[in-house]
Amino acid sequence: MILVTGVSGGLGGLILKGLSGRDVVAGTRSGDGVTARRIDFDEPETLAEGFKDIDVLVFVSAGYAEDDVVIARHDAVADAAARAGVRHVIYTSLAGSGDFMSIALPHRWTEARLADGPFDVTILRNGLYAEIPAGLAAMGAGPAADTGVFAAPLGSGRASVVAREDLADVAVRVAAETQRDLAANHRSRHAGKTYELEGVTTIGGKDIAEILAEALGRQVEYQSVSLSETRAALTGLGLEPYQINHTLSLFSNINAGTLKGHDTDLATLLGTGPRPVRETIAQAISTP
Template identity: 30%
Template sequence: MSILITGATGQLGNLIIENLLTKIPTTEIIAGVRNLGMSSTLKALKDQGGEVRSMDYDNPETCQKACTGVNKLLLISSSHTDDSVRLTQHTNVIHAAREAGVEHILYTSFAFPQTDLKDSSSVHRLTEKVIFDSGMKYTILCSGLYIDFVNVLGLHEAIQSGVLKTPAGDWRFNAVTRSDLARAIANVLAEKGHEQRIYELAAPRIWTFADLAEVLTEFAGKPIIHSEDVSVQHWIYPFLSSIDTVSTSQDLELLMGQPVASLKESIVPFLN
């Protein structure tokens, strides 16, 4: 068995490999990277007998070479800002995998698409269709909203002022950490099965800005209140309004085999 993880120098890819190193023989792990610079995780992989292969989503030849001899491929979605470019990149990898004889492809999609995102403008839905049409066994890993968005909410300012200010609205979130996603995805990669499955890797419980203020109160050691303020504006709020941040799923905890990180645990990196 050989498993190729694309985008291995990214945050999620690194965390997945870090988890895999504790679950399967290192010699079964292949990291696909655009640039051959070594993170500590990739260096540990290579030192222990794993492989690091050059793989550029924009270059089909490198994709096919990287996929040679691979049984299972994890395609981590491109971070390019242009969705038409992203779709081309994903298609390059999928076609290369099929031509190279990859048996099982896994893809990091996005959880709970809104109705208006199910049409041809959705890069994730279109990528999934290319995967379904490829004839390979598949697993779709639909990641929930990354908890990272809290980093633009003014947490430090809230602690200093005693007030967490946000626009008015029924804001509720099913956000997840990359660490939890990586644990779940690594388990799927390391285990047999999971073919022809679509998993919604969102949190099993939602939280609100009032809950966030309570957590900040614990960190600050003084009361932090949540206040709705019409003057608060940031691009993040229209984005959050355009996606489903409310639906929940048990899939992430089931695949992790443990509870997801609490809200308090999740925001620690953004308060340091």
Template identity: 30%
Template sequence: MGEEASLARVAVTGSTGHLGGLVARLLADDGVPQRLLVRSPERAPDLPGAQVLQAAYGDRDAVERALEGVEVVLFVSATESVDRTDQHERFAEAAVRAGVRHVVYTSFQGAGPDASFTLARDHAATEEILRLSGMAWTFLRDSLYLDVLPAWVGDDGVLRGPAGDGAVAAVARADVARCAAAVLTDVLADPGTHGGRAYELTGREAITLDQATRTISDVTGRSARYHAETLHEAYTSRAVYGAPRWQVDAWVSTYTAIAEGALRHVSGDVERLTGREPMTLRDVLQAT
């Protein structure tokens, strides 16, 4: 292991993705040495003070080697899969064996074993694994990303889903990244901070999908409107993708969670952690 990697007290996973990459860049900008744990090293960002190490979540031995000497790790949840919780458990076991003191995990708003959004149940299971691991933990329970709402609009300009007139306090990826970087640097400076805390990361307002499409149209000039599907329509319209049932359930339950009000709560945690008011959908669209 190189000298930079041996000096790094923080590790970041998921840096080849949107969120982990943003966090890694923020840490690099602040001059924080770090290790980037990735499955595909050729896709990792080239950042000053960063050592890239190949370690898939399910490879306990590789993760343990990569985390040796690390004090705090940002654990970005794995890609959605039927065995995601098992991958998370193996990663946690490796982190414990490596001597990691504190894990910061990207969870989901309203995570719980009976959550309406089915993937939030995976997050609840992972949270329990981390609680029992013996490591200090911090959970960043982010809402849906504002950044993905434009991608939900189809080629025909219609955003379809069974969300009714429910509202979602969606959050910008950039705000989640700033929160994660703030927590990591705080823990490095004072190991006693943020332990045993769960932060709910939301935008500054809850918006309906009708409001979202109106904003998308206004800012981008692209025609967009919302169609509130029935549950039957939602499953039928997604059947063409040939995805497994658990995946379709996850897609559809994203909208039903909105309809039920499970993602409507607006928290002040983003501003508390970063000192900045969260971005709106309009801010996100204007920044792209």
């Protein structure tokens, strides 16, 4: 049986949907034990019961916390999966281009921790979601409509982005093929593999301004905002301190141009061209 964690989230929900009709069960912090299993990485006691009879664990990272918390969560998952006799773990990690981002550390730690486990592992190194520039575009639409300016802390950098649906489709394929291979008493064809799933389209401030201009039917000019101004603005929003860190680190990396992926397994694993991300961004503008 396959278990997908974090199914109330965007990625886990799409993966579960894509696996429907197969021998699959949902895992979520709010699981009632009937329609979904209760899986809370912060409460390791839920994992012993939650991973029972699971052959293939689709382990969706739970990265919204300080590093020590994320590492403890992911350590608990690796430990419980080993004890429960899970045969194959598929972990949703971070693309190689993200190595300089602050969120990279717990992802790379988790990859190494899983590699030490008694199960087979597939690492899906997910690229940056297109929802991130889409969110910036949605936030910038009002001011751009009023002033003709789209301001964001991206410098002249661009980042490779990918539709979350594409990442979910890859996870579904890897999980389904793994289940099939295990049922035939083989190791998964994906065992020991690390797939880079960088987007094939790069997006920067000028691109978002162009998309806004098209959607708003007026000229929109991109203006870069400094990281110090951005830090000051974020500080007033009541965010958790780690959120400020990670957000600035993301912008810093885009400024520096490090988030441009070079090699990607995306098209090979999708078996088709990736979804066009400019459309995702344009839709975010028109969706209130």
